Amino acid sequence: MLGFTNDQIYRYSRHIILPDVGGAGQKKLLRAKVLLVGAGGLGSPSAMYLAAAGVGTLGIVEFDRVDLSNLQRQLLHRTQDVGRLKIDSAQDTLNALNPDVKVVKHQVVLDSTNIMEIIKDYDIVVNGTDNFPTRYLVNDACVFAGKPLVDGSIFMFEGQATVYDAAHGGPCYRCLFPTPPPPGEVPSCQEAGVLGVLPGIIGSIQAIETIKLILGKGDSLKGRLLLFDALAMEFREMRVEKDPHCPVCGEDPTITELIDYEQFCGVAFPEKPATAQDAEMVPA
Amino acid sequence: MATIFVPTPLRKVTGGEGKIRIRAATVQQAIDSANAVYPGFRERVLDGDGEIKRFINVFVNGVDVRKLQGRATPVRENDEVAVIPAMAGGN
Numbered sequence: 302m303l304g305f306t307n308d309q310i311y312r313y314s315r316h317i318i319l320p321d322v323g324g325a326g327q328k329k330l331l332r333a334k335v336l337l338v339g340a341g342g343l344g345s346p347s348a349m350y351l352a353a354a355g356v357g358t359l360g361i362v363e364f365d366r367v368d369l370s371n372l373q374r375q376l377l378h379r380t381q382d383v384g385r386l387k388i389d390s391a392q393d394t395l396n397a398l399n400p401d402v403k404v405v406k407h408q409v410v411l412d413s414t415n416i417m418e419i420i421k422d423y424d425i426v427v428n429g430t431d432n433f434p435t436r437y438l439v440n441d442a443c444v445f446a447g448k449p450l451v452d453g454s455i456f457m458f459e460g461q462a463t464v465y466d467a468a469h470g471g472p473c474y475r476c477l478f479p480t481p482p483p484p485g486e487v488p489s490c491q492e493a494g495v496l497g498v499l500p501g502i503i504g505s506i507q508a509i510e511t512i513k514l515i516l517g518k519g520d521s522l523k524g525r526l527l528l529f530d531a532l533a534m535e536f537r538e539m540r541v542e543k544d545p546h547c548p549v550c551g552e553d554p555t556i557t558e559l560i561d562y563e564q565f566c567g568v569a570f571p572e573k574p575a576t577a578q579d580a581e582m583v584p585a
Numbered sequence: 586m587a588t589i590f591v592p593t594p595l596r597k598v599t600g601g602e603g604k605i606r607i608r609a610a611t612v613q614q615a616i617d618s619a620n621a622v623y624p625g626f627r628e629r630v631l632d633g634d635g636e637i638k639r640f641i642n643v644f645v646n647g648v649d650v651r652k653l654q655g656r657a658t659p660v661r662e663n664d665e666v667a668v669i670p671a672m673a674g675g676n
C-alpha cells in the first residue's frame with residue numbers, strides 16, 4: 302500500500318482511516334520537512350506531535366542546554382537530561398517516539414548570516430522562539446524565502462497563534478507589528494513566569510496547523526490571530542490582513558535584507574549562548 | 586456598556602483586570618474611559634501624538650480599527666474592544 306511497511310500501516314492506521322488524511326496524506330507527512338525554531342515550551346509539544354504524526358524530517362534550531370527549571374513545561378526533556386544539549390535530548394525523545402523521523406540538529410544561535418541557509422531546505426517553519434529579535438529575524442527570513450511560518454507565543458496564562466504566509470496572500474508578523482516594542486513596553490516570560498500547560502495548548506495548535514498545511518486540508522489560521530486566555534478559559538479570534546504598506550512584504554518594502562535585530566532592538570547580544578535568555582527585554 | 590479586553594502583558598496597569606466595562610461611543614472614548622479608572626492605560630496604548638502604538642493592534646469585535654475608522658471607530662452596546670500587543674514568549 303503506497304510503499305508503507307506493515308509497521309507503518311499499523312502505526313499510522315488512525316490517520317490512514319481518516320478521510321482527509323488517508324494513505325496519500327500520510328505519505329505527504331512522511332515526505333514533509335518542518336523546521337522548529339526552539340526546542341523549549343512551544344517546540345516540545347509541536348515536535349512531539351509532529352514526530353508522532355510521522356512528519357519525516359524535523360529540523361530543530363536550539364543552542365541551549367536543559368535546565369531543571371525547564372522541566373515544568375518542556376516535555377521533550379527529562380530529569381536525566383539536565384545539563385545536556387536540548388537538541389540531543391530532543392533527538393532522543395523524538396526518535397524513541399518514532400524512528401521514522403529524521404531529526405536534523407542545528408545547534409546555532411540564529412542570525413542574519415545563517416538563517417537563510419538553514420531554512421532553505423524546509424517546507425514550513427514553526428516558531429517557538431522566546432524573544433522579539435529572533436521573531437523579527439525568522440519572520441523576515443520566511444518572507445524572503447517564501448516559507449509559511451506557523452507562529453505561536455505565550456505569556457503567563459495567555460497565548461497567541463497564527464499562520465503567516467506572505468507568499469500566498471497572507472499577512473506577515475510585520476503586517477501586524479511593523480516594529481518591535483521598545484524595551485520595557487511588553488514584558489517577557491522569564492520575568493513573569495508561565496503556566497506549564499499553556500505551551501502544551503499553543504504548541505499543539507501549531508502542530509495541527511502545520512499538519513493541515515502539509516495535507517492542504519481545512520482552513521488554516523492564515524489571516525486570523527487566535528488568542529487563548531487560560532485563566533478565563535476563553536478563545537478569541539482577531540481578523541488580520543496583509544498590509545500593503547508592510548515594511549517587508551508590502552508593495553514598496555523598505556526592508557529588503559535581514560537586519561541585525563539585536564542592535565535594532567537596543568538589546569545586548571548574549572555573551573554566550575547559555576545566557577541568551579538574559580537578552581530579553583527588561584520590564585519598565 | 587462595552588468591554589475592553591486587556592491581554593496579560595498590559596494588565597500591570599489595570600491591577601490584573603482582563604476585562605474592563607466602559608461606556609463609550611468610540612474607540613478613543615473607550616481608551617479614555619479605561620484611563621479614568623486605570624491612570625496610565627492611555628500611555629500604554631497611544632503614543633505621544635495620540636496615535637495607537639505601532640506594536641499594538643486595537644480590534645473592535647475582532648476587526649482591526651486601522652481597517653475601520655481608527656480611534657473614531659464606533660463602539661456599540663456589548664461590543665468588545667481588544668487591545669493586542671505582540672507577545673514574544675515561547676520558552
Ligand SMILES: [Zn+2]
Nearest residue numbers: 473476547550
Ligand atoms: Zn507583512
